[in-house]
Amino acid sequence: MSEEVLLARVKALEEEVGRLKAQLKVERDGAGTGERTEAPGSFKHQEGEENRARQKKRERPFDFSAHPRRHVALRLAYLGWQYQGFAVQENTDNTVEARLFEALLKTKLIQDRQTSNYHRCGRTDKGVSAFSQVISIDLRSTQCGGGLGVTVPADVEVKGKASAEELPYVKMLNRVLPQDIRILQWAPVESGFSARFDCQSRTYRYYFPRGDLDVELMAEAVKRYEGTHDFRNLCKMDVGNGVLQFQRTILSANVQPAQLNPTCPIDPHQLYVFQVKGLAFLYHQVRCMMALLLLIGQKLEAPEIIDQLLDVEKNPRKPQYSMAVDYPLVLYDCRFEGVNWNNEREEETHVLNSLHQHWVQNSVKTQVLLGMIQGLQNTNTEMTSLQCWLMEGSRQRKYTPLLERPRCESLESRIQHFVKRGRLEQEEGENGEETTVFKGKRSKHSHLTTTNQLQEQNHEAKTEENV
Amino acid sequence: MSEEVLLARVKALEEEVGRLKAQLKVERDGAGTGERTEAPGSFKHQEGEENRARQKKRERPFDFSAHPRRHVALRLAYLGWQYQGFAVQENTDNTVEARLFEALLKTKLIQDRQTSNYHRCGRTDKGVSAFSQVISIDLRSTQCGGGLGVTVPADVEVKGKASAEELPYVKMLNRVLPQDIRILQWAPVESGFSARFDCQSRTYRYYFPRGDLDVELMAEAVKRYEGTHDFRNLCKMDVGNGVLQFQRTILSANVQPAQLNPTCPIDPHQLYVFQVKGLAFLYHQVRCMMALLLLIGQKLEAPEIIDQLLDVEKNPRKPQYSMAVDYPLVLYDCRFEGVNWNNEREEETHVLNSLHQHWVQNSVKTQVLLGMIQGLQNTNTEMTSLQCWLMEGSRQRKYTPLLERPRCESLESRIQHFVKRGRLEQEEGENGEETTVFKGKRSKHSHLTTTNQLQEQNHEAKTEENV
Numbered sequence: 001m002s003e004e005v006l007l008a009r010v011k012a013l014e015e016e017v018g019r020l021k022a023q024l025k026v027e028r029d030g031a032g033t034g035e036r037t038e039a040p041g042s043f044k045h046q047e048g049e050e051n052r053a054r055q056k057k058r059e060r061p062f063d064f065s066a067h068p069r070r071h072v073a074l075r076l077a078y079l080g081w082q083y084q085g086f087a088v089q090e091n092t093d094n095t096v097e098a099r100l101f102e103a104l105l106k107t108k109l110i111q112d113r114q115t116s117n118y119h120r121c122g123r124t125d126k127g128v129s130a131f132s133q134v135i136s137i138d139l140r141s142t143q144c145g146g147g148l149g150v151t152v153p154a155d156v157e158v159k160g161k162a163s164a165e166e167l168p169y170v171k172m173l174n175r176v177l178p179q180d181i182r183i184l185q186w187a188p189v190e191s192g193f194s195a196r197f198d199c200q201s202r203t204y205r206y207y208f209p210r211g212d213l214d215v216e217l218m219a220e221a222v223k224r225y226e227g228t229h230d231f232r233n234l235c236k237m238d239v240g241n242g243v244l245q246f247q248r249t250i251l252s253a254n255v256q257p258a259q260l261n262p263t264c265p266i267d268p269h270q271l272y273v274f275q276v277k278g279l280a281f282l283y284h285q286v287r288c289m290m291a292l293l294l295l296i297g298q299k300l301e302a303p304e305i306i307d308q309l310l311d312v313e314k315n316p317r318k319p320q321y322s323m324a325v326d327y328p329l330v331l332y333d334c335r336f337e338g339v340n341w342n343n344e345r346e347e348e349t350h351v352l353n354s355l356h357q358h359w360v361q362n363s364v365k366t367q368v369l370l371g372m373i374q375g376l377q378n379t380n381t382e383m384t385s386l387q388c389w390l391m392e393g394s395r396q397r398k399y400t401p402l403l404e405r406p407r408c409e410s411l412e413s414r415i416q417h418f419v420k421r422g423r424l425e426q427e428e429g430e431n432g433e434e435t436t437v438f439k440g441k442r443s444k445h446s447h448l449t450t451t452n453q454l455q456e457q458n459h460e461a462k463t464e465e466n467v
Numbered sequence: 468m469s470e471e472v473l474l475a476r477v478k479a480l481e482e483e484v485g486r487l488k489a490q491l492k493v494e495r496d497g498a499g500t501g502e503r504t505e506a507p508g509s510f511k512h513q514e515g516e517e518n519r520a521r522q523k524k525r526e527r528p529f530d531f532s533a534h535p536r537r538h539v540a541l542r543l544a545y546l547g548w549q550y551q552g553f554a555v556q557e558n559t560d561n562t563v564e565a566r567l568f569e570a571l572l573k574t575k576l577i578q579d580r581q582t583s584n585y586h587r588c589g590r591t592d593k594g595v596s597a598f599s600q601v602i603s604i605d606l607r608s609t610q611c612g613g614g615l616g617v618t619v620p621a622d623v624e625v626k627g628k629a630s631a632e633e634l635p636y637v638k639m640l641n642r643v644l645p646q647d648i649r650i651l652q653w654a655p656v657e658s659g660f661s662a663r664f665d666c667q668s669r670t671y672r673y674y675f676p677r678g679d680l681d682v683e684l685m686a687e688a689v690k691r692y693e694g695t696h697d698f699r700n701l702c703k704m705d706v707g708n709g710v711l712q713f714q715r716t717i718l719s720a721n722v723q724p725a726q727l728n729p730t731c732p733i734d735p736h737q738l739y740v741f742q743v744k745g746l747a748f749l750y751h752q753v754r755c756m757m758a759l760l761l762l763i764g765q766k767l768e769a770p771e772i773i774d775q776l777l778d779v780e781k782n783p784r785k786p787q788y789s790m791a792v793d794y795p796l797v798l799y800d801c802r803f804e805g806v807n808w809n810n811e812r813e814e815e816t817h818v819l820n821s822l823h824q825h826w827v828q829n830s831v832k833t834q835v836l837l838g839m840i841q842g843l844q845n846t847n848t849e850m851t852s853l854q855c856w857l858m859e860g861s862r863q864r865k866y867t868p869l870l871e872r873p874r875c876e877s878l879e880s881r882i883q884h885f886v887k888r889g890r891l892e893q894e895e896g897e898n899g900e901e902t903t904v905f906k907g908k909r910s911k912h913s914h915l916t917t918t919n920q921l922q923e924q925n926h927e928a929k930t931e932e933n934v
Contacts, residue, residue: 003473010476010480017487020484020487058711132842205838208831269826330835332838352840355836356840356853357841360856360857364795365829367740367830368596368794369825370826377819389827
């Protein structure tokens, strides 16, 4: 190909890149989600990176060892709609954690992830949001005089009197994080504190429109989830990642109107919320629980289906069914005992303003749509069925009861699969019963789990998986 | 630059283009608005166009003269958030009209725009939506036996009995239009019918959250708009396009809750609607009217400010103030006498489903945001001021009353400006008074206005401008 032609092609492509970036900015500004200036992978981004790299070489490296460090808990909120999940992934940079660690590194609050003693409370999936995600981590500190969770380097002078105020972690991080990820609070914690293992309970909310669902029936049925049950039929089993037992405890579960004083008469556009509080949750568990509730609300299944699927002796293999979609789900609360969260009035106000700005845009657009819907419904009086938009995958014309459907692989079969591959070992325990021990590298996210995998086994009932 | 380097650059740029397009698709799919496959200006789009051009050459040209044509009215709805306005523009392809004409040409319902006898009822601006935009146009017809508004070519055999059913205009167009533009109905009309000049009234809705506004005061004040007034201080004057007189008639104006049975107690998150019905509207008129209402609702201006700005003798020059933002505005209804709209039950159902799908997504996301807002407000009890998000431009710290602000150019001054440039002529009328006559090409959209500009002058009071 001649040089001329190539040059022309380069020029044309550069123009197209410019156009696409401008469009992307318009879309993103319109959605009001992020303030990321350069799309990752773009040439400007790359040039920016090269500049930064050059700048780094010129700067004196930051001497972390000269500073105290302290173990802290950070409470954060994020809108998950524009991300590929919370946890860092191999095949994409677009995760909440990736942005978080960029911010931690940029503010020099940590030296690197590997040595930052990082634990996370939950691992929300693509599209899922959080109002109360909690992480624990070691951050740079000013507290040369020590304090809760503070480690002062040996050669740093310990001042008699109280040191200056601690670094404004929340403000520092929010300044560099994208708008849709916000640190809400921080708390000093003991060096042994773990956001993952010390979490006492996690609460999720799933919002849905009433449509023509029997919400009263759903509100009754949901109580069957409470208690300790084997939820293998209400999750996506992740044996490959070492999840081998599926008993989980639901402390409370309810279905109610999202807003107090719901409108009368019965309004299909009224929003409801499925709220569930548990010790820990399995991969996609809440979305499977919601899927069952939607089937019950449509009277396609009886409330007893919950008990039947929780009865793993009668039903050792999960029927094939779609889970509920991702965007209505929010990790709403994580509880920790004895953690004193600092008040961050000013930062909270900023976050409130930002949330309000998005809320105004979203609620007004929602009303524009509703106005048109009501304009059409004057002449079109069919019942408003809305739940189809909440299920993954395509809708089947004829409904097949769950217990009549093909079944997925059983737990035992999956275990054997990994035993054969040498990833799991079956050993004889003290009483002669078989126990299965996870052995070797985990798939995908091995570098992200804690180094102490035995500790994980023991804490499995308290660990959080993708929901 | 060596060929190798150039080839590498081409490859890298092509990859970046691919990435950006994928991101753009994610953003657009996320916003749930359009099914446009290739971004305009992209190479694939260009290649697609080249293919289509080649295909055109190969096909036998469609013989429009062999078919009857009929004058029809089309009622359409669109979500304006992803478009640069309704009317075709020189500097962008991203308009509702552009998509509309693509569909009309693709379905071979028209031969070209210029000969299609096209009129539009309203010309909504960037970001503004419509539930009832109406256009009149000549479309291809099957009615060889004639009918209302039908013209049968001389050499086409007129059949004695009734011809086959008319073409399914609504279905044909909706199949090729983007999802966020929908034809709702069509109606046969007399050949002299004009969507622009025969419109009896236009109704706009502007949705806004209550926040801490005095909505009762706004509901009182809004009545001052009713009647016939000179609205030059409540619009963006467009003298360059021949708009020289600003008297407009408002048939009704009100402010009320968007939904019946508003919640008690007073809820800052309750949505209200400003609904205004008039014969015709000036450029940005509704958004200026809304801006004044918001100032009144904040008690920054008294309701009398409306009367004062409508008094063009006392206030011949408009104070500088921002109008309200675009996305809450909807052209909700256009009334025409004696037009019999066909029932399109099936199409209506499709549109309803599509609107419901978007509504579910939007309302659920709105609730996610509200849940977080309420979670923060438990500890943060400041009054919820929301109207700032509805004003264009940046907020001033200290409020300056409108009548104390700098003023914009007067109408007379603007007219002189164009007279000097030879675009307007001032003539002496019969009684000796001066009249101003528009002369010569209009700026920007001259090719889009009707050829009969005198007719336009006479009909100015009934014409629609960008709102």
